[in-house]
Amino acid sequence: MTKNYSEPDVLAQLLAERPSGGDVVKPLFFRLGNISDRQGLSNLLEKKPYIRIFDSIDQQLTELIKSFHPKLTLSGDEIRSLVAEHLAGISKIDYGVWVYYPWNETLVHILDEDEFITMRTSRNRYKITQDEQMRLMTKRIGVIGLSVGQSVSLTLCMERGVGELRIADFDELEITNLNRLRSGLHNMGLKKTVIVAREIAEIDPFLKVTCYHEGVTDANLEDFLLHDGKLDLLIDECDGVDVKINCRLAAKKHGIPVLMEASDRGTVDIERFDLEPDRPILHGFVEHLDLSNVRLAKTMEEKLPYILPIVGIETMSTRLKASAIEIGQTISTWPQLASAVAFGGGMAADVSRRVLLGQFNQSGRYFIDLEELIGDQVRTDVTFEYTKRSLSPDEMAAAASRVPPVAEHVDTITESEVRELISAVAAAPSPGNNQPWKWYYDGTRFYLFHDIQRSESFGDFQNMASYMTFGTAIENLNLKAKDLGIKVIENLFPLEDEPMLIGAFSFVYADIEKDELSHFLTIRCTNRRKGNGNRLTGNILDDFRDAVRDFDRLKLKIVVEDKQVQRLASIAGEAEKLRLFIPQGHYELFEKELRWTEREALETKDGLDIQTLELSPKDAIGFRVARDPMAVKLVAEWGLGRALENMTADLMKTASAIGLVVIPTFDRTALIEAGKAVERIWLSATRNKVSMQPVLASVLHFARLMHGKDGTGMPGWIQNRFGELKGEFDSIFDNGSTEESVFLFRLFYGNDPQVKSLRLDADQFFIHQNNN
Known part of the structure; x- marks a missing residue:
């Protein structure tokens, strides 16, 4: 039986408390067959005549008697007779236990512990057998974080799927919590642990609830997991990245399974460290990180590498992704909905029960996405038609053959010079590094073709960006040619009926002035780093x-x-x-x-x-x-x-x-x-x-x-x-x-880029007729 809390010194302390009861979370029990309890209750009622009294023992006894005779339909007289027989001379007022809740000045008359638990769980059978219920009532579950964790804790309590519940949260109830945390306005400013423990006590005063009002810290983590017996399951619903990481490391050390419900897409995450002692935490998603530094992460920038694998960016719901874009802009933190929190509480309790009973032995991340299961079938794949076709090598050769020769003398450059020129044009910049060119060489002239399948896009309106790109490549060709002592004879758009042919380029050896800019062709690059703000001279x-x-x-x-x-x-x-x-x-x-x-x-x-x-x-x-x-x-x-x-x-x-x-x-x-x-x-x-x-x-x-x-x-x-x-x-x-x-x-002015864009190999964009 539960220990009585009606000793005079405890009662005196409670009577001196303010009406809210401070951080008191445990009720007082008065069994009137005990003289001390009877006197204590009498003193309490004398001191506080305004206490509200609720006595439904008649109804409870009726339900108890019916439960003893499930095959019979009992009449009122039969029930009364059987109740009297069950009481065995004890008056109804003395039967059971009177429970006083100091925080709301309420006194409730209920069946005592064994009968109360039997009746409280009677409607669980046979979803949960009596043997399974007894086994569950020997288990210890710890819940860290009591926004989402409140729903989890209360569901576990209502189902009585636990013998001891340890709850931890350092936070107090704020008005913004009231969209998902079930509580009255009168509780604002109270610790969440207090609110949850009190609500559980009002549902089931006999259930053991241990509160860690300061939350889980480095100093008390081991105590939370092990004090008065090791936890059988740890449920993580906290916001702190360091706590999420550290509680898993400790749970893994002690072989405690960890469950997390994410309140988005019905995400349930389970790590069976009890069955897989060598399992990496968070399914190995954070193995590449230095976990010893997680407690040093203070800013969002520092926390994000740890948050990313925990949240699972790719598997977030569309609404949460859209909301994430607004964090730090129009909202301050991740949104949560009461519907998702309540749904998650049920899922977490269900999974917890099956884990504790040995009916579910897997690790993994699971999704019960209601919008996918119950919703309009909406296509989310986005495709666009790209209809333009680049010329084939044969078509390029045919077009090149129709370009009239230039009037002046031209030279045939060496294979070495060809390679150098092609290397130069390959270094030209292009939008999105799409490299929308094909170069064809007939042994005498270069021909630049538009590889339009690489560039066709919404942004390249009327080939605007591509034409500028061809200009950069042509300039590179000219600069490198000058460096080699070659003059380029340029003929842009030589065939009116073939817009894919951008230009034909012939070469003449000449005494031509070099341009120093050619020295920077392969050094030039796009830098997307921040500048230092220094002015240009x-x-x-x-x-x-x-x-x-x-x-x-x-x-x-x-x-x-x-x-x-x-x-x-x-x-x-x-x-x-x-x-x-x-x-x-x-x-x-x-x-x-x-x-x-x-x-x-x-x-x-x-x-x-x-x-x-x-x-x-x-x-x-x-x-x-x-x-x-x-x-x-x-x-x-x-x-x-x-x-x-x-x-x-x-x-x-x-x-x-x-x-x-x-x-x-x-x-x-x-x-x-x-x-x-x-x-x-x-x-x-x-x-x-x-x-x-x-x-x-x-x-x-x-x-x-x-x-x-x-x-x-x-x-x-x-x-x-x-x-x-x-x-x-x-x-x-x-x-x-x-x-x-x-x-x-x-x-x-800024630091050089750490990574530069790669370029196509020459054989991917250069066609040499003589090598075909």
Whole structure:
């Protein structure tokens, strides 16, 4: 039987307590057959005549008697007779136990422990057999974290699937907890352990609940797991990353299984350290991390490498991914819903019971996703048609054969020179590192073809980006040829009926002045790191202007004033976000451009290796979250997504200067000239040890807005917003009505990139007729 708590000193202390009972979580028991208890209850009622009394012993005795005779339908008289027989002369008022709850000044008359438990669990049978119930009542379960953990704890209690429940949480109830933690307003400010322990006591005053009001710490973790007997199961529902890691390490040491319910997609995680003593914690997802440093992680940036494998970014629900994008922007932490918490409490209790009874012996991460099981069947796969076809080698040869010869004398260059020239053009930059070229060599001339299957995209409106890319490659060809003493005779778009043929290039040995920029062809690269804010000198700015002085049809505009840089940063950031809000733009970045693993980058040798983005741990997780098109679609519908702007905007804000290349007419020849100029600017920056990064989302979409029919594929509200951004953009650069902005870039001083994009092998883009 449960120990009486009606000794005079304990009672005196309780009577002196404030009405809420402080942190008291255990009720008092009064058995009136005991003289001391009878006197204690009398004293209590005399001191506190306002105590509310609830006596339903008649009803309880009736149900008890019925349970003894399940085959019979007893009449009222028969029940009364059997109750009297059961009481054996004891008055009803003296039978059972009176339970006093000091925190709500309530006195309840109930059956005593054995009969109470029998009746409390009678409706469990035979979902749970009597033998199983008895076994469960010998088990000890620890629950860390009492927001989600409250639902778990109460469900375990109601099912009586535990003999001792240890609960730990340092936090107090706040108003924001009330969307998922079941409690009344009068409990705000109380410790969560107190709230949960009291509610359990009001359901079952005989169930042993041990509270760790300070939460689980390094100092008490062993005590929590082992005091008065080792836990049979640990349930982790805490928010602290260090506690999640450390409690698993300790549980593994002591052979205690760990269960976690994540309240998203019905995620249940179980680690059977009792059956698998050598099992890595968290299924090995954190093996690559130094777990000894987890307690030193204080900032979100430091915690994220540990949070990522625990949360499981790829398996989060769409709503949670969308919400994650807003953390630190419009919400402060992960959202949770009462429906998910209640559902999780039931699942955790169910899994706990089967683990403790030896009916479930697996480890793993499981999902009971109600939206998938009960919901409209919605297609989440996003595909787009890419219909344009690149020319085959035979078609390229046929086109090349139709190009008229040049009038002047030309030379046949050596195989060594061919290799050097091809190496130079391969080093040219391209959007998303798509390398949209095929070079054909007939033994005399180079022919540049558009490998349009590599470049066809929403961002490459009317081949705008590709033409500039061809310009950079042609400039590299010219620079390297000069270095070799070769003059290039250039013939752009030689066949009007074959737009895929960009140009034909013949060679003449000549005494030609070399260009120092050729020394930087293979050094030049895109740098996506932050700048240090140092200003560019006038000499360096003049060097950029000198680099493009021979291009009469274009202008180079450079902004250095900080206020304008900040405004451009905001425009560029928002343009990048709007790009992601366009389904095709989102698809092309995340599924076509990015290479998510080192292996993928090595296999394709194109696209953007995710490592080249130089992402912080926080931004890396953000990228993985934003990869889900449905999550980004939700953010767009909500009119949110500032976090999707931040990476680009933050980089732009560290620029020493922001440059813009402007052309007078939006045509392919002018765009190729712009590409040549861009490459010379970039090589000049490299020579001056200045880093450069193109930032093109704004100008590419401005072009689509201005020259496409009805914004060609952009939702109306996005068109409107791009129109507003363009007006501000043009005012910053003082653009005239006939000036076309085609290439935006930032210039800055910063550390060199740690990883550079890979390039296709020559045999993937160069066709040598004589080697066929």
